[in-house]
Amino acid sequence: MRRSRFFAFGILAAVAVCLVLVLDGCGKSEDNVHNSSGKFGVIDEAYEVITGNAVYKLKDDELIEGALRGMADVIGDPYSTYLTKEEAASHKESLAGERVGIGAEITRTNGKFVIVSPVKGSPSEKAGLLPYDELVQIDGERVDGLTLKEVVKKIRGKQGTSVKLVVYRPESGKHVEMSIERDVIPVHTVSSEILEERGKKIGYIGLTMFGEDSAKEWQAATELLVKEGAEALLIDVRGNPGGYLHAVGNIAGSMLPEDTVFAYMEDVKGQLTPLVTEPPKELEFNPKLQTIPVVLLQDKGSASASEVLSGALQDLGRGFIVGTTSFGKGTVQETMKLSNGGEVKLSTHKWLTPKERWIHTEGIATDLEVKQNSLFSEHLRVIAETYKEQQFHDDVAYAQRLLKSLGYDPGRVDGFFDEATGEAIAQFMDHEKADSSGEMDSKFFQTLKASAEAYRNDRANDEQLSMAIGYLQHKLSGN
Incomplete structure (x- = not known):
């Protein structure tokens, strides 16, 4: 095992995956005792038991990686984790000065893969990819049933190669085909x-x-x-x-x-x-x-x-x-680093x-403690679903929080779409001079996100920044 001689700081999402064996009374139980030949012999025994008897077959590397994740997880430290070869490469890329791709942020919402925004000057922006475009196909294959990680992996590739995308554009109600050439995307910090x-x-x-x-x-x-x-x-x-x-x-x-x-x-x-x-x-x-x-x-x-x-x-x-x-x-x-290409971060x-x-x-x-409007701590996201009165959902609660932060009090923020929430929506859309269906539809969510972004981008609303500037002015004046 070779050590890389640098310390890496950062919030690492510890992936807590372990193998759990449950005997439910309706399965077959055997009293065979497998003797261990040393501290780690029992690991080999468990491996043989699982590969030889489990009705659900797994690949050898899946069992090994499950064991490695389990060992890292039992430490109880959210920052100590096992990373596969692919995960380790992805983590290094996140801290690197540049990466290769099309330059677009993608999110998954209600089973749909939606473009949040193309990076300015990136291949995706030049090709005409727009916020709220819904990804339908990648190189002729539908994205239904894929994870976000799998979608991103399919889009990425070598510099100079192209990826063909089909997206659905809600504003026009049409599907759009485009071919985007992958290129280096600088990462500015x-x-x-x-x-x-x-x-x-x-x-x-x-x-x-x-x-x-x-x-x-x-x-x-x-x-x-x-x-x-x-x-x-x-x-x-x-x-x-x-x-x-x-x-x-x-x-x-x-x-x-x-x-x-x-x-x-x-x-x-x-x-x-x-x-x-x-x-x-x-x-x-x-x-x-x-x-x-x-x-x-x-x-x-x-x-x-x-x-x-x-x-x-x-x-x-x-x-x-x-x-x-x-x-x-x-x-x-x-x-x-481990011999299988993976890494242990400890x-x-x-x-x-x-x-x-x-x-x-x-x-x-x-x-000097200065608190902000709660809007600054919200993760602004793309939502492509539609919600009506009497429905309950986390997306509704998200919208209620944003409305309240913007000064349109829905009366509640628990995710239940009631009459008061509908009135807040009507007031908000009227103020934004946008047509409203009375529902939380894509038009409403787009307008809400744009309004929240505009609020956060207005320095007059950033109380922490204002106080910091005020302190420096006081310091520079010699008072």
Whole structure:
């Protein structure tokens, strides 16, 4: 077993799959005792019993992978897991700087595979794929009965090859055929712009995760912000689930003196290893980053590597934290490769802040707590179903929550479509100047999603951002 020598931060969905044998009284039971020849002999015995007697036949690798998942699951740690060869490759790709595909976000809703949105400038956008298009066929094969993972796998392929799609377009009621050539889709994790408020220039920089190229993107973005006259830096890691340690180390190091301890690693024996800032080999950061005021925006979705950054800035007095308490993930996973191509991700260390705080399950508290409209924490999704009065569904509850957040009170948010919900729908659609059937149909859900996105994109509604900007203005004014 070979170890990959990097620590990976991130929220990993632990796949808890195990083999469960249930004897129900109506099956055949045997009293044969299988003797074990050592600590792991019983595993071989169980394998022989299952392959030799089970009425449901499984492939050898399925049994082995089930056992591997079970061993990882019994640890009871949601961040320790077994990944198959395909899952491991997919995870690496999620943190990589680019990937090959058509550049479209797809979701599954009520058995339909719906396009959420094509990536700007991607092959899918150029081919004319639109939000709410329903995927019907991929290369001549229907998608009925497939999982989302299987659909994505069929769409992906080598750069330069093409995939033929048939989609149903609800707005026109027609099927559309298109051929899309796969290409490299850059994955950008850093966005930036100058926010000019009351004569002060604040450099805003958003970090969606700490990926392979995040430090390089950070260097380019901050260099541009400084050139444009940024007097302070506002770092937004809200919803950032984490990523690579080397990325957060470089980014933190750009704002701290060389040889500063920005975190500690604690192994199973309790031994501490300091993590120290050092100049990256290929990057040169603007020295102004070490002196200008810094505010970091975080929320409950800020986890792991995001918390390393906020913990370092807070403990070292380098930054002011605004928002809500972070997620609270204080462990580090090490990737260990297996001979079958799979990987075991195992929590091998705790990480501590510079003041040796372990924030696991507690998170990092803010210096200034500011709560948001609940609309900002909603996962906006595509819904292609229709619901009428007297029906009950989670999609109805989702719509009720959004309506309430937008100021149209349906009277309840439990998913039951009653008369008051219908009145809220009518008021909302009338205000949006959209035709309404009185039902929760595709037109309603599209209008609701667009309205919610517009609300969230309006900075005037972002109270956390407003408070962060206000603090920096106060700091820059010297008050």
